[in-house]
């Protein structure tokens with residue numbers, strides 16, 4: 001590939017190419033007026049079954065499985081490939097125009113929550129579940145939750161983008177981000193060698209945040225042949241943990257919500273029976 005000489009000032013005059021290029025733009029805010037639908041349940045989720053979307057639906061299904069009926073939710077589909085995230089109603093819930101976004105309508109004044117980590121923490125605190133209250137255990141859980149928020153962009157936006165989505169295969173970025181993806185897997189593997197779950201003996205929102213990304217990666221669900229390319233069989237503790245979480249009924253339910261490709265599609269979820 002020819003070397004690129006950046007101009008003095010970058011301008012947005014061409015599409016960069018590659019998957020998702022058509023929805024990328026250098027400005028924020030709404031592109032069109034569109035109200036969001038509101039269903040009958042206390043929680044209204046606007047999302048899609050990507051790894052970031054699955055975190056929230058898995059937690060909601062786990063809360064419902066524990067008997068927290070206040071966690072009943074409507075899950076509306078946001079088709080990011082069609083630009084639904086740039087509708088005015090969605091931007092009012094998430095000014096960053098990315099799924100997942102949540103409105104809690106259970107109180108007198110609706111509360112908006114965006115960023116999947118913030119949504120997990122909000123729901124865990126609201127229902128007193130999947131986030132330990134003892135200070136050391138809570139600090140460990142939140143440390144790993146925020147580890148995921150900082151790390152996954154290198155896996156998805158870095159490795160996944162250049163390995164699977166960029167318009168051509170470029171050695172430099174693929175090398176750089178494969179190295180980082182493997183380093184992150186090794187961080188998890190070393191942790192899971194001494195701990196059943198990410199934050200300790202208990203399954204928490206740290207597992208729920210990390211599993212759709214790194215569990216999905218070692219299970220071969222992300223980015224084509226990336227599991228073989230990254231030799232994921234080396235991370236046997238991550239594989240053990242990924243299988244254990246995979247087997248949870250609430251995880252199997254949550255993974256399906258807002259899914260619009262592959263098997264078991266469920267574009268919207270408005271009742272528990274939609275998943276039965």
Ligand SMILES: N[C@@H](CCC(=O)N[C@@H](CS)C(=O)NCC(=O)O)C(=O)O
Pocket residue numbers: 023050051052053080085097098099100114115116117
């Ligand atoms: N840090 C955010 C990332 C969310 C995110 O990247 N969402 C993607 C789908 S997985 C999205 O909505 N992309 C649409 C866009 O970039 O326009 C979170 O954890 O919630």
